[in-house]
Amino acid sequence: MIAMLVPAQVPPPSRTAVGAAYTAAAAATAGFIPLHLICALGVPLFADPDRFAAWHADGGGIYLLTLNLLAILPAILALALVRPWGLRFPDWVPVWRGEAVPRVLLLVPGYGLAVVLAGYTVFAAVLAVVQWDDPAAIFSPWTGLWGIPHFILWAGGLTIATRSYARRTAADRE
Template identity: 50%
Template sequence: MLRIRPPPRWVVRAAYASALSATVGFIPLHAVWALGVPLWADKVKFREWYAVGGGPYLFVLSGLALLTGILALSLVRPWGLMFPSWTPFLAGWRVPRRTLAATAFTVSAFLLLYTIWAAAQTIKDFNDDGIFSPWTAVYGIPQFLVWGIGLAIAAHSYRRRTSPGH
């Protein structure tokens, strides 16, 4: 039996905020676009972009968002320490802590770098004509910050709580 102290309440909140940002914040709008609805987009440019694979791309992104939401929760829930009974072949095995923490830190870094890129792209799109309204970034950039920072906080806590000697 693993004896790991639980995460502080504020870390749990950060992880849940990250998971909600990934799922409730990201997926609905991207699912609308994935289904071909040009909401807050230039209709002509959207149709061209969609025709060359925009839909499948957005479905994949939404799936990855769901996985990162699960990742964030795994850092503060018991199933981030020991695989639960319903997981085939892995039930009862200890979750590889370094792999889980490294994955979370990597995803968090990617999200935060993407946020910087999106902010720069938004400035460009206010001066040009992009596919999507630059106002979607007003919604998206804070969401990505919550997602990435919350994930980093949860990963840092997880790494400290699960490291040998703690």
């Protein structure tokens, strides 16, 4: 049985956790979306124009638009870890209005995404080195170097905020 969480019983997040959550949300939106949106709209920013045009026409634009839309979800997740609506569903949620948010609903994606982002950061760093002088590369390796700090902030902030949420809500599990 899932224990009901009353927001008054759950201690507030620390300033560190709140800052980490907002940093993760900013990295997911302001750090990730602008560059990817420009390319999704067909502008070959930091890319070889000819290779980019073929890649974009072959579904690259749809792929980047999808990534942009999906980047909004982890931003919401990061904020839910430190906001009251991460403990109880808000009134505008039709079926679960006012019900306690099951911890697992935030903990599994929080930790899971942090691990995936950390892995992707390592992959992006390796790819940037491997493709540094590759004439067949579509994007400049500088895009990886631009994105790596955002992914580090995103994964780190999400880890801190998720850990804070886990600790704050642990006492109410029993």
